[in-house]
Amino acid sequence: MAKTHVAFHVNGDPVEVLCEPQSTLLDVLRDELELTGTKEGCSTGDCGACSVTVDGRLICSCLMLGVEAAGKSVGTIEGLSSQSAAGEVLHPLQQKFLEHHALQCGICTPGFLIASKALLDRNPDPSETEVRYWLAGNLCRCTGYDKIVRAVMDAAADLRKA
Amino acid sequence: MRYEAPETLEAAVALLVREAGEARVLAGGTDLLVQLKTDMLDPTLIVDLKRIDEMRKITSDAAGFCIGAAVSGAELKEHAGLTEAWPGVVEAANLIGSTQIQGRATLGGNLCNASPAADSVPALIAASARVSIFGPSGRRELAVEDVVLAPRRTALQNGEFVVSFQLPPKRKGTGDAYLRFIPRTEMDIAVVGAGVCLAIDAAGTCTAARVGLGAVAARPLLVAAAGQALVGSKLDTAALEHMVAAVRAACKPIDDKRGTIEFRIKVAGVIARRACERALERARA
Numbered sequence: 001m002a003k004t005h006v007a008f009h010v011n012g013d014p015v016e017v018l019c020e021p022q023s024t025l026l027d028v029l030r031d032e033l034e035l036t037g038t039k040e041g042c043s044t045g046d047c048g049a050c051s052v053t054v055d056g057r058l059i060c061s062c063l064m065l066g067v068e069a070a071g072k073s074v075g076t077i078e079g080l081s082s083q084s085a086a087g088e089v090l091h092p093l094q095q096k097f098l099e100h101h102a103l104q105c106g107i108c109t110p111g112f113l114i115a116s117k118a119l120l121d122r123n124p125d126p127s128e129t130e131v132r133y134w135l136a137g138n139l140c141r142c143t144g145y146d147k148i149v150r151a152v153m154d155a156a157a158d159l160r161k162a
Numbered sequence: 163m164r165y166e167a168p169e170t171l172e173a174a175v176a177l178l179v180r181e182a183g184e185a186r187v188l189a190g191g192t193d194l195l196v197q198l199k200t201d202m203l204d205p206t207l208i209v210d211l212k213r214i215d216e217m218r219k220i221t222s223d224a225a226g227f228c229i230g231a232a233v234s235g236a237e238l239k240e241h242a243g244l245t246e247a248w249p250g251v252v253e254a255a256n257l258i259g260s261t262q263i264q265g266r267a268t269l270g271g272n273l274c275n276a277s278p279a280a281d282s283v284p285a286l287i288a289a290s291a292r293v294s295i296f297g298p299s300g301r302r303e304l305a306v307e308d309v310v311l312a313p314r315r316t317a318l319q320n321g322e323f324v325v326s327f328q329l330p331p332k333r334k335g336t337g338d339a340y341l342r343f344i345p346r347t348e349m350d351i352a353v354v355g356a357g358v359c360l361a362i363d364a365a366g367t368c369t370a371a372r373v374g375l376g377a378v379a380a381r382p383l384l385v386a387a388a389g390q391a392l393v394g395s396k397l398d399t400a401a402l403e404h405m406v407a408a409v410r411a412a413c414k415p416i417d418d419k420r421g422t423i424e425f426r427i428k429v430a431g432v433i434a435r436r437a438c439e440r441a442l443e444r445a446r447a
Contacts, residue, residue, distance in 0.1 A: 004165065021165035021208065022198065044196045051262055057236060059265040063195045065188075067165045068210060115261065136348040137260020 008069040010035065011079025019066040026050045028066035029076060037077035037110050041139070048138035051111035052076050058118040060137075077110035080117065092162075093117055093155045100151035104142035112138050116152045124160055128153060167210040171296045171325065174209055179298050179321040181207045187323045189217075189232040190266035192259065193275045217270070217325055220244060226331040231270025231293075231324045239264070248329055249444060250338030250357060250437075254285035257342060260349060270324045276310045279377035283310065285340035285357035287374030287384045291329050297322030307374070307384040335369075336361045337444025341437045342376070343429045345420075352377045353421040356409070356434040358441040360392065366446075368392045373405065373438075378413040378430050385412040388434065397442055405438065406431035 003018040010033065017032045026043075029035045029052070041049030043062045050061040053075035080091045093116050096102070103109045112135065119126060119134045126134070131152050132145070140148060168174045178185045183206030188194055197203040211217050217232040220241050227244055235255045238244060245252045258267050258281050272282045273293070283306065291306040298321045306327070309316050318324070338359040344350035355376030361369045373388035387408040395401030415426035 002164070021163050024195065043199055045192055045259070045263055048260065048262055054265075057234070057265040058262050060262045062199075063192050063263075063266060065165065065191070065195070065208070065210075068167075068188075068191075068212070070167075118261075133348060134261050137262045 004067050006067055006070045008071060009073045011074075011076060017066065021065065021067055023066045024062050025052070025054075025064040025066050025069050025074070026061035028069070029061060029074070032066075035076055035078050039107050039110055041107065041111075046137075046139070047108070047111075048115060048135075049108050049111045051114045051138065053114065053118055056118075056121070058115055075114065077114055080113055091117070092158050093120070093152065096151040096155040096158070097148070100147045100154065102143060102147040102151040108138060108140045108142075112140065112148055116155070119152070120156050120159060124156060126153075126156060163205060163208060165208045165210065167213045169213045169215075171214060171216065174211060174214060174323070175296060175298055175321050177207065177209050178323075183207065185209060187211055187274075189271045190234060190268040191271075192263050192267045193271060211270075211323065214325075222331070224331060225328075227327075227329040228294075229269060229327045229329065231273075231326055232268050235264035235267050236261075238269075244329075247332035248289055248338055250340045250359065250441065251282065251285045251289050251291075251329065254340035254355075254357060255282040257281045257340075257352075269327055273306065273309055274316055274318065274324055276312070276314050276316050276381075278310075278313055278379060278381055279352045279355065280310075280382065281340070281342060281352055281355055281376065283382040284355050284374030284376040285338065286327065286329075287382060288340070288357035288359040288372045289329055289338055290359070290372060291327050293324045294326045294328065295322050296325045301325075303328075307382065310381040312380050333361070335363060335445055337441040337447070339437045339440035339444065341433050341440070343421075343433055351420070354378055354415075354426050354429045354433050356430065356437045358434065358437040360397070360438065360441045360445050362397070362442070362445045366396055368395050368397050368401070371405075371438075373409060373434055375409065375412065375430060375434070378415040378426050380414070383412055385409055388412065392438070397438065402435050402438060406435050409434040 039049040041047035045063045185207040186205040188210045217230040286306045340357040342352040342355035357374040371389040371392040375383045391404035
């Protein structure tokens with residue numbers, strides 16, 4: 001089957017892949033670019049484990065073809081932390097997820113973090129209700145959600161002070 | 163399967179009509195990719211419509227709003243003018259799926275997927291929306307209530323696709339609303355949905371009304387008798403009861419795990435009345 005050459009950006013870096021037309025963006029990220037932080041859950045847009053941003057917009061990468069990414073800017077969990085002289089620095093959301101024990105098995109966590117960051121980028125002071133509705137497309141079977149919501153609220157409060 | 167992303171309407175139609183196998187158009191992909199994944203579809207060609215400028219933008223002028231069929235739900239919500247003029251349409255579109263789905267899902271896809279339970283369609287029907295269709299014979303228009311014929315079947319001919327939706331401009335004394343019943347608060351498919359658009363004059367008399375229903379028949383319905391029950395009234399209890407009776411008379415639902423026939427008919431009246439009340443508040447504002 002003919003592959004298409006696709007060039008786009010991931011976490012600010014230019015990438016090029018040869019992509020089969022039926023491959024999803026999730027397949028391309030994990031299998032071609034070996035960015036396995038983005039997880040595959042349901043593959044039908046219900047669970048949010050594969051959440052990424054495309055040109056700043058939160059989407060499920062299982063519901064987008066890889067070829068559609070041409071010319072776009074994709075944000076994944078690998079781009080959330082930053083580098084300093086001392087090494088990798090976790091994003092405040094990642095730090096708060098640890099402090100609040102907002103993960104157990106961890107499969108849903110990259111999706112929750114990406115979705116939460118997309119929320120705080122738009123709304124730095126969300127109410128608990130806004131957080132819960134925004135994250136309604138991310139499923140977690142371990143935590144019962146309360147710890148995740150508390151971590152997001154706490155991270156938002158810290159980011160507002162920064 | 164091949165993938166093409168043409169930049170003009172004409173190029174898209176040429177690809178669709180030339181394809182010997184099965185061609186499918188792609189907008190937000192939130193239904194199409196699931197159908198590919200579950201082998202419900204096995205097309206030989208996907209035509210991505212999102213690089214066609216006209217399909218990706220919202221414009222407004224004295225004639226009203228023109229919404230590209232491939233504009234996402236999130237983009238609808240962020241458009242201040244549209245949200246102010248047609249809050250019911252925007253609310254209905256934003257009820258479809260999660261934040262992630264809203265990042266991709268489109269009005270064109272919600273309509274052409276041809277589900278009887280599509281949330282945006284009753285609201286668009288109530289709002290008197292018209293669709294602009296492009297195909298091998300050029301451009302034509304249809305009222306939105308004439309597009310879906312049955313589950314998974316539309317009035318679109320081979321090679322045709324929906325380009326945009328036209329909505330009237332904001333007028334003083336008008337209001338619209340969409341409500342649905344689901345057994346939870348988010349992330350579900352409508353058991354019943356009702357869209358209402360009302361106009362009132364300075365004395366508070368209803369001068370025009372349209373009621374659209376979802377998930378109570380094989381396709382989304384325009385219930386003309388329900389609108390007529392309101393016109394000329396002060397939208398008092400008696401008029402609303404007439405409207406509710408007309409809504410219930412129009413319902414021809416199925417029994418399924420999400421709702422029985424009896425339940426859907428009952429709830430359709432309740433939801434339509436509440437949508438009327440919300441639309442009236444907006445018309446008075």
